[in-house]
């Protein structure tokens with residue numbers, strides 16, 4: 001009896017020792033033991049970690065929002081492997097704020113995120129410090145809502161104004177794109193939260209976005225479409241980069257070793273993970289090839305993808321070294337995340353403080369496009385804006401036209417749409433600024449909006465998730481307004497404001513006729529309101545509430561002032577009122593050309609391409625590079641924006657010391673109110689072996705708020721390398737020796753000062769990546 005008891009006790013001790021030993025052999029992930037964890041992982045676990053973990057991972061196809069187990073409405077997540085102490089991490093959409101569901105089952109609590117201005121509006125501020133602050137606030141909301149990565153910023157170039165997602169992107173210029181993105185990324189990541197620079201690369205159109213092959217010269221790719229990503233990687237090391245749906249020169253980006261490894265990692269030194277855009281298994285692309293190409297995480301994740309990785313390794317078609325390389329990067333990413341450090345998220349970010357920042361950001365991005373002297377005979381010589389109090393000290397009264405004034409668009413549709421707690425419209429914004437609107441017109445529109453919304457929803461019930469999801473914040477059809485009504489209004493109001501709204505989004509490009517051009521109702525509204533108000537000596541202001549470029553040249557002469565407010569986020573009406581009243585002096589400038597006709601762009605012939613191939617025959621002549629080199633008239637040029645004050649530029653200086661080039665210019669506020677100015681440095685290269693656009697933006701800077709009479713010296717640094725073009729023949733960046741002209745301007749067509757400097761030759765070898773398989777007929781200067 002005694003012996004049996006002893007045996008049992010011994011067996012128990014032995015089993016405890018074994019369990020302990022096994023536990024000791026199974027390391028728990030820490031920043032210091034990544035090698036050890038990697039060694040302890042089974043092939044199944046490795047494959048699991050390389051594939052996203054949408055909720056129905058074990059079903060056939062995962063869906064966006066599949067991370068509901070963690071954060072309802074988040075876009076995706078990564079695998080949870082408790083055995084090795086590997087937490088799940090959560091990826092949420094952006095970039096204009098955290099995109100999660102605002103409500104959840106079983107609670108009355110809400111989970112709204114701040115709606116910041118869209119990318120194009122933020123970029124129009126040309127203010128990296130502001131982008132950093134916005135990024136920081138978005139990073140904080142990401143973390144407080146239990147997410148680890150925000151899927152943004154969007155860095156695709158505005159190749160053509162019709163791209164449906166231009167609103168999420170920054171510019172037609174890669175320098176502005178890269179600098180804005182780097183500032184945003186640094187802001188988000190200052191919290192120890194990740195970003196995803198997307199969509200890498202050349203995802204210039206939404207039409208057939210999963211199948212189109214973007215064919216372009218290596219030079220156009222390197223200098224334009226990839227350059228923004230390069231700047232962002234070098235200056236901010238995003239934790240993740242998202243590979244795009246499309247192909248580039250015949251090869252899906254997702255399986256494109258040249259893009260994902262040779263360029264991104266070898267040439268630029270990217271250290272983070274690459275994740276795919278949200279598609280799963282692709283026809284014509286083996287999962288193993290995506291892994292081998294350097295795609296570390298396949299989102300949103302299908303069980304079959306993990307099985308394919310395992311099968312490919314077992315058959316010897318995918319090397320264990322490639323798998324381990326990607327798994328190691330995943331582990332390196334995971335140990336940095338809030339989920340790993342068990343951040344005690346609150347679900348309560350400071351939405352009030354962030355709303356104030358969203359308002360500030362919107363005011364800095366709003367562009368004053370036109371501001372002529374008012375037709376009001378009692379205010380002779382005064383410009384239409386800002387709206388000032390009347391002679392008797394009372395505020396002006398506004399007749400507010402356009403359905404958009406009552407139903408403002410805070411952002412675009414699709415995965416970029418943020419569920420904001422509210423959207424301030426123009427009536428509210430003006431009212432908060434002490435300005436009233438006429439009663440009858442406001443009442444009529446306020447009745448029209450709910451009717452139009454209900455009708456629109458019923459008429460457009462397509463079942464498309466991105467349309468359904470965008471409801472409530474969708475552009476509504478215009479309400480025709482008769483002349484009698486305008487005749488009534490002109491008696492009641494001192495000024496007319498008309499809002500023209502446009503909205504686009506993921507999954508489709510914009511239709512030129514319906515979305516670039518104004519429709520008959522809108523044209524008629526501007527014409528009738530202008531004629532009737534001008535006859536009474538009263539001004540007409542147009543507010544553009546659009547994420548993208550619209551046609552302006554056919555109607556702008558009828559108006560007295562035009563304000564481009566973009567899609568300015570949840571504080572829309574307040575921010576616009578700040579600019580209209582002069583509380584904020586406008587300082588935004590366009591980061592893309594506004595053409596006369598949408599077909600004026602050199603890319604028009606191939607945009608959007610519907611035959612699965614998009615030839616970039618315009619080559620490097622995108623945006624102002626085309627219009628300025630080929631001397632084409634535009635409606636509003638790149639870099640353009642007015643102010644309520646005026647600025648003078650002093651004689652600049654340029655110093656070349658080794659690789660460093662320093663351009664300095666003093667900017668003086670010569671007007672009557674305080675304001676900020678954005679100085680832009682365009683460089684014209686000497687004639688050489690490579691053809692060059694007539695000028696290219698190489699640096700820019702924004703002043704602080706200058707009081708009347710105050711000056712600031714802006715010092716802008718660039719490297720000799722920044723003047724280089726890509727020399728395809730020798731796979732190198734090449735700055736040719738010679739005299740360069742530095743043209744300092746208030747826009748690309750308003751050059752105020754020039755200065756020249758001799759620069760010595762510079763070369764830098766790169767990998768030989770991305771050669772097109774077909775000859776392209778490229779646009780050349782004569």
Ligand code: BGC
Pocket residue numbers: 064075093151198199277278415506
């Ligand atoms: C979009 C991405 C987005 C992802 C997750 C994709 O369809 O292209 O921008 O981050 O979905 O929602």
